[in-house]
Structures are given as C-alpha cells and as structure tokens.
Amino acid sequence: MNDMRITERAVDLSETKISARNVQVFYGDTHAIKDVSVDIADKTVTAFIGPSGCGKSTFLRCINRMNDTIDTARVTGDILIDGEDIYDRRVDPVQLRAKVGMVFQKPNPFPKSIYDNVAYGPRIHGLARNKVELDEIVERSLRRGAIWDEVKDRLDAPGTGLSGGQQQRLCIARAVATEPEILLMDEPCSALDPIATAQVEELIDELRRNYSVVIVTHSMQQAARVSQKTAFFHLGHLVEYGETGQIFTTPRDPRTESYITGRIG
Amino acid sequence: MSDIAASPPAAGEGRKTSLLRETDRVRKRNAAERRFELYGMAAVGIGLLALAFLLLSILGNGLSSFRQTFVDVPVALDPVAIEEAEASVVKTSRYRDIIEGAFVSALEARGLLEGIDPEEAAGIISEEAPAQFRDYVRANPEAVGRPGEFTFLVNGRIDGFFKGRVTFESAELDGNVTPAQLRLAERLAGAGLIDTRFNWAFFTAPDASGQRPEAAGLGVAILGSAYMMLVVLFLALPIGVAASIYLEEFAPRNRFTDIIEVNISNLAAVPSIVFGILGLAIFINFAGLPQSAPIVGGLVLTLMTLPTIIIATRSALKAVPPSIRDAALGVGASKLQSVFHHVLPLAAPGILTGTILGLAQALGETAPLLLIGMVAFVGEYPDAPPEGLFDPATALPVQVYNWTQKADPAFVERASGAIIVLLAFLVVMNAIAILLRRRFERRW
Ligand SMILES: Nc1ncnc2c1ncn2[C@@H]1O[C@H](COP(=O)(O)OP(=O)(O)OP(=O)(O)O)[C@@H](O)[C@H]1O
Numbered sequence: 001m002n003d004m005r006i007t008e009r010a011v012d013l014s015e016t017k018i019s020a021r022n023v024q025v026f027y028g029d030t031h032a033i034k035d036v037s038v039d040i041a042d043k044t045v046t047a048f049i050g051p052s053g054c055g056k057s058t059f060l061r062c063i064n065r066m067n068d069t070i071d072t073a074r075v076t077g078d079i080l081i082d083g084e085d086i087y088d089r090r091v092d093p094v095q096l097r098a099k100v101g102m103v104f105q106k107p108n109p110f111p112k113s114i115y116d117n118v119a120y121g122p123r124i125h126g127l128a129r130n131k132v133e134l135d136e137i138v139e140r141s142l143r144r145g146a147i148w149d150e151v152k153d154r155l156d157a158p159g160t161g162l163s164g165g166q167q168q169r170l171c172i173a174r175a176v177a178t179e180p181e182i183l184l185m186d187e188p189c190s191a192l193d194p195i196a197t198a199q200v201e202e203l204i205d206e207l208r209r210n211y212s213v214v215i216v217t218h219s220m221q222q223a224a225r226v227s228q229k230t231a232f233f234h235l236g237h238l239v240e241y242g243e244t245g246q247i248f249t250t251p252r253d254p255r256t257e258s259y260i261t262g263r264i265g
Numbered sequence: 266m267s268d269i270a271a272s273p274p275a276a277g278e279g280r281k282t283s284l285l286r287e288t289d290r291v292r293k294r295n296a297a298e299r300r301f302e303l304y305g306m307a308a309v310g311i312g313l314l315a316l317a318f319l320l321l322s323i324l325g326n327g328l329s330s331f332r333q334t335f336v337d338v339p340v341a342l343d344p345v346a347i348e349e350a351e352a353s354v355v356k357t358s359r360y361r362d363i364i365e366g367a368f369v370s371a372l373e374a375r376g377l378l379e380g381i382d383p384e385e386a387a388g389i390i391s392e393e394a395p396a397q398f399r400d401y402v403r404a405n406p407e408a409v410g411r412p413g414e415f416t417f418l419v420n421g422r423i424d425g426f427f428k429g430r431v432t433f434e435s436a437e438l439d440g441n442v443t444p445a446q447l448r449l450a451e452r453l454a455g456a457g458l459i460d461t462r463f464n465w466a467f468f469t470a471p472d473a474s475g476q477r478p479e480a481a482g483l484g485v486a487i488l489g490s491a492y493m494m495l496v497v498l499f500l501a502l503p504i505g506v507a508a509s510i511y512l513e514e515f516a517p518r519n520r521f522t523d524i525i526e527v528n529i530s531n532l533a534a535v536p537s538i539v540f541g542i543l544g545l546a547i548f549i550n551f552a553g554l555p556q557s558a559p560i561v562g563g564l565v566l567t568l569m570t571l572p573t574i575i576i577a578t579r580s581a582l583k584a585v586p587p588s589i590r591d592a593a594l595g596v597g598a599s600k601l602q603s604v605f606h607h608v609l610p611l612a613a614p615g616i617l618t619g620t621i622l623g624l625a626q627a628l629g630e631t632a633p634l635l636l637i638g639m640v641a642f643v644g645e646y647p648d649a650p651p652e653g654l655f656d657p658a659t660a661l662p663v664q665v666y667n668w669t670q671k672a673d674p675a676f677v678e679r680a681s682g683a684i685i686v687l688l689a690f691l692v693v694m695n696a697i698a699i700l701l702r703r704r705f706e707r708r709w
C-alpha cells in the first residue's frame with residue numbers, strides 16, 4: 001500500500017493526455033462501446049479491466065484509430081489527444097499511429113530480421129539520418145524492450161524465430177522505436193511466463209516516465225501492480241474509473257466489486 | 266480408489282468384450298475403410314494408366330522427330346553454274362539441277378547407280394536441299410569455285426524408311442517413293458553416305474510446306490509462343506496483381522465488389538474459344554491489329570489468364586495473417602506501405618506460383634489462337650520484340666494442330682515431337698511452380 005501512495009502523488013501532477021467524450025462504437029448493429037467518457041493522464045499507466053467481450057480492446061483501438069481498418073466499425077463522439085480531435089477530417093490516421101504506438105495481444109513480429117523489425121518504424125518515419133543513428137535507435141529500443149541482451153548477437157535472425165515472450169518484448173521494442181507519446185498495450189503479457197511478465201511490467205513502469213501507457217489486462221494483480229489509474233468496463237459501459245488503489249480497495253459500483261472479487265467475469 | 270476398482274466388473278458384466286477380437290461394428294467399419302481404400306487406389310491406378318498410355322504413345326510416335334536422316338553429297342561449286350542459277354527466274358530449280366548432277370555423278374563414281382534411273386535416284390534428296398544449298402552459297406561467296414562436301418536432308422519417305430515408318434511393301438503403293446529408291450538408300454547407308462543424327466533443325470527451323478515434312482521445324486512456333494508468354498507476363502502479372510491488391514486490401518465490401526468477385530470467378534470458367542471470338546472482334550476487327558501476330562495472341566491469352574492470376578493472388582494475399590497488417594499499421598505505416606513492405610513479399614511465392622500455372626495454361630491454349638489466325642502457315646521468323654510482336658507467327662499447340670491435319674505420316678511424327686516439346690515446357694514450368702511453393706512455404 002505504501003508505493004500506492006507514491007503513485008497517487010505522481011498522478012496528481014500529470015495532466016490529461018487523452019480525453020474521450022461520449023464515445024460510441026458500433027460493429028454493424030452491435031453496440032460495443034456505450035457512451036464512454038474518460039480522461040487519461042500523461043506519464044501514467046492506466047489499466048483497462050473488465051470481463052471478456054466488454055469492449056476493452058475496442059476502446060483501446062479507438063485511441064489509435066485501428067478500428068478504421070474494420071469495415072463494419074463506426075465510431076462517434078470525440079477523442080482528443082493533447083486537445084486535438086483525432087477523428088477530425090484533417091487528421092491522418094497514419095500520422096496518429098506514429099504518435100500512438102500499439103502492442104497487440106498476440107505477438108506479431110514481422111517475418112523479417114530482429115533488426116528490421118525494430119528499424120522498420122524509424123525507417124518509414126525518417127527518424128534516423130544514417131545507419132549509425134538507426135543502429136542506435138534499434139539498440140535503445142531493444143534495451144527498453146528488455147530483450148537486448150538476449151538478441152544482441154543475432155540481430156539478423158528472424159524475429160519469428162524467437163520464443164513467444166521474446167517476440168512480445170520485440171514487439172514492445174518495435175512500438176517504442178518510433179518514439180510514440182502514448183503506448184497502447186492490449187493484454188501484452190497474456191502469452192508470457194511469470195518471469196517475462198515481470199520483465200514487461202518492470203518495463204511498463206519504466207515507460208511511464210516518458211509515455212502515457214494504457215494497458216488492457218485480465219490480471220487484477222497486474223493492474224494493481226503496474227497502473228496508477230484503472231478503468232472498469234462492463235458490457236460496453238465504463239462503469240468506474242479512478243485511482244487504482246481506490247478501485248481495488250473501495251470500489252464505488254457494486255459491479256466493480258463483484259468483478260474484482262471474482263463474482264462476474 | 267479401491268471401491269472404483271471393485272465396481273466395474275459388476276456394472277459391465279453384460280458387455281464384457283475382449284480387445285483381441287473385433288466387434289461387429291468395428292469389423293464393418295474396417296471393411297468399409299478397406300473398400301474405400303481400394304476405390305481410391307483403383308481411381309489413381311486408372312489415372313496413372315491413362316497417363317502412361319499417353320506418354321508411351323506420344324514418346325513412341327514423337328521421339329523419332331528429334332533425329333533426322335541426312336545424305337552427304339560432294340558438290341563442286343562451279344562459279345558458272347551458280348551464276349547461271351542466280352540469273353535464272355526459278356533459281357531453286359537450277360540449284361536443284363546442280364545438286365542432282367553432283368549426286369548422280371557421285372553415285373556413278375562409287376558404282377551405286379545400278380538398277381535405278383538417275384532421275385529416280387536423285388529423288389531421294391529433299392525438296393528442301395536446293396534452298397539449303399542456295400542459302401549456303403549466298404552466305405559463303407568465298408566458297409564458290411572450290412569443291413565442297415554437303416549434307417542434305419533426304420526426302421521424308423526415305424527418312425521414314427530409316428525410322429521404320431516406310432517399308433518396301435508400302436513403297437509399292439506409294440506414289441512418292443519407289444522400292445528402288447529404298448534399295449538405293451540402303452546401299453548408301455551401307456556406304457556411310459546416309460546416316461541419321463540429332464535434328465537441331467526441328468527446334469530452330471520454321472514450318473515447311475506439305476511436300477517437305479523433313480524440313481519442318483518448331484522455330485517459329487517456339488518463338489511465337491515465347492512472344493505471347495512475354496506479352497502475358499508483362500500484362501497479366503501487373504494488372505492481375507494490382508487488381509487483386511485493390512480488391513483484397515482496399516476495396517470496400519459492398520454489392521458492387523461482390524458482383525466483381527463473382528464475375529472474376531465466372532471469367533475463369535469461360536471457355537477459351539469465347540476469348541478468341543472476343544479477341545477477333547476487339548483486337549483485330551476493332552483495333553486493327555494484324556492477324557496471326559503474337560501481340561494479339563498474347564492479349565487474348567492475357568484476358569484468359571487474368572482471372573487465374575487474380576484468384577491465385579487473392580488467395581495468396583488472404584493467406585497472409587491479418588496480424589502482420591495490424592503490426593505494420595500499428596507502427597504507423599500507411600496502408601500502401603503495409604501492403605508493399607509486408608503483405609506482398611509474403612504473398613509473392615503464391616502469386617508467382619499462380620502466375621506460372623496461368624502461363625502454363627496459356628501456353629497450351631489452342632482454340633482462341635485458331636480464331637485470331639495464328640493457324641496460318643508461317644515460313645519466316647518474326648523479328649525481335651517489340652516489333653516482332655506484330656509479325657506473323659504460330660504457336661506450339663497450334664503447330665501441333667496444324668501438323669495433325671496433314672496427310673503425310675511424317676507430319677504426324679512431327680506433331681508428336683511438338684507435343685513432347687510442349688509437354689517439356691509445361692513440366693518445367695510446373696516444376697518451377699512447385700519448387701517455389703516448397704522453397705518459400707512459410708509458417709507463422
Ligand atoms: N471486428 C468485429 N466485428 C464485430 N464485432 C466485434 C468485432 N470486434 C469485437 N466485436 C464485438 O465487440 C464487443 C467488444 O469486443 P472487444 O474485443 O472489445 O472485447 P474485449 O473486452 O477486448 O474482450 P477480451 O477481453 O476477450 O479481449 C464484443 O461483443 C465483440 O463481439
């Protein structure tokens with residue numbers, strides 16, 4: 001409980017990074033997100049929890065407009081990043097996604113070398129002027145992904161040849177390589193063993209210094225361990241949102257309480 | 266634990282069975298399985314038998330076309346006679362006189378001319394020989410005035426005699442060859458003047474007229490087919506891949522794209538002759554392109570191959586897992602970048618395989634080419650592309666069709682030979698497709 005108070009203080013200092021207002025998402029006729037409004041702070045880890053199918057991934061994908069790639073998906077309402085509406089007609093989703101990185105539930109490295117996996121983003125965004133800079137970015141990103149020591153001798157090996165946990169950390173390294181301001185992680189540890197999970201959690205805590213991190217998780221312990229803020233989704237509604245400590249100790253909504261005590265889910 | 270072990274005998278008393286004996290149901294199932302296996306083996310057997318029969322009959326008929334019979338004739342290149350021949354109206358007939366004269370005197374000198382009149386003896390040399398000879402003289406003017414040793418084709422019937430197609434009995438009834446000629450040929454072979462060797466000209470020479478099957482070759486047909494494949498490759502591959510990428514990655518899913526999709530599948534099933542009619546109407550009658558030209562054949566085959574390539578490309582694109590696209594979009598790649606940097610390279614082996622199979626299909630296609638006039642007799646090589654695409658040419662399958670239409674059995678042999686060449690191309694292409702698929706097969 002002690003460190004919980006420390007993070008609480010950190011939260012008070014940071015300002016709003018993402019602000020969602022009355023967001024609704026429809027998949028055809030399915031109403032997946034119902035009138036969600038939420039303010040997500042900068043330099044904070046925010047956890048989305050909730051039973052399967054409640055719309056956590058859907059809402060997460062709204063933040064970098066990955067839902068655009070689904071034909072049937074329709075998003076209404078406003079999502080502001082730094083006060084700018086990302087669904088404005090003038091916003092190019094490609095530019096947005098460079099700013100809002102994403103780590104997917106299933107590790108999905110490119111079937112290319114480890115080096116190319118990480119270097120791809122910086123290359124297409126022109127972040128490196130020469131090979132030396134690119135090498136630096138790759139090394140820095142792999143270090144941040146807590147995988148550098150394991151792969152530094154085989155950067156030319158295919159990324160798909162790594163173990164599941166290594167692949168996921170490679171994907172994290174790939175996501176941070178483009179220097180995003182926000183990092184969205186959809187159940188990043190679901191394929192990982194406890195040791196790799198601990199490494200990734202450590203990494204998430206580390207990333208908080210520079211990024212606003214939003215993480216979807218099914219593990220209550222993980223949410224409690226890594227996040228400062230927690231949002232509980234249920235059947236498309238944002239039921240409760242607040243300090244992680246408060247959500248887990250004194251939930252205001254009975255649904256939250258039953259979920260975290262294991263009665264619904 | 267102990268009570269569980271104790272209870273089964275009591276409960277299962279009535280249906281206690283030995284594992285060593287099949288029950289009725291199992292026996293029936295196994296019998297059905299064996300029957301099915303037999304059906305399957307019979308089906309495969311019939312297929313293999315048909316294939317073996319086809320290959321045997323084609324190889325049996327056609328392999329001999331890769332060898333050809335030649336006769337050696339010493340000809341003195343008399344400058345006066347040659348000048349006279351060049352000056353005359355029907356030049357080849359004068360050249361023929363020169364060759365025949367030389368041949369007859371060579372036979373006389375060796376005492377091989379008994380029992381046959383000189384005219385008849387000279388008949389064993391191919392009609393093609395004067396043209397061969399003239400071409401040589403024109404190409405090598407410095408040789409004029411010196412004696413030379415020449416190798417000429419023999420008449421198709423004599424060639425057939427050495428390949429077992431023509432016998433003394435059949436020669437009795439044949440207007441084009443006499444038993445005396447066959448006997449002479451035998452004597453010449455004994456003297457080492459006639460022999461059978463590998464027939465390069467079969468692959469390089471143009472087609473020849475009905476009287477000269479021995480000179481007919483596949484050169485123009487192979488060139489024409491190659492030109493058409495070039496056209497198909499350069500048009501169908503980019504168009505097909507672009508259309509597939511658009512349909513698979515960019516197009517919205519709506520009624521309109523559904524209609525397009527259904528119609529592409531329909532197009533793949535349209536009989537090829539319909540494409541020929543289309544080609545005749547559009548490319549020749551409307552656009553005014555020349556008949557018999559590889560460009561028109563290529564365009565028609567492109568239309569025909571497009572659906573195949575589109576279907577293959579789309580399934581190759583579909584096989585690329587969506588997570589790869591998500592990954593690319595997730596790091597901020599545009600849709601185009603995600604397609605060209607990630608999806609397309611992964612789909613490339615599938616696309617290439619489909620393309621090669623489409624090309625192979627196009628290579629063997631005959632019907633549409635008949636309609637656009639590629640069935641005409643073409644005695645001259647087309648130029649090099651791109652101009653050559655507009656010159657008349659034939660194609661391998663049409664050449665087969667053409668030769669099987671002729672009365673002379675020598676042409677049937679050549680048609681089988683052409684089928685072997687065609688099959689060899691197809692086998693090579695399919696083998697490449699399979700190799701590509703094996704080589705680049707990927708698992709995610
Ligand atoms: N591509 C899609 N097309 C149609 N409906 C979808 C699609 N993706 C999600 N849905 C629906 O939207 C709702 C929310 O799904 P979502 O994937 O956001 O759930 P989730 O909270 O992430 O669940 P999980 O914890 O199992 O990942 C579900 O009812 C789901 O059926």
Ligand SMILES: [Mg+2]
Binds near residue numbers: 056057186
């Ligand atoms: Mg999810």
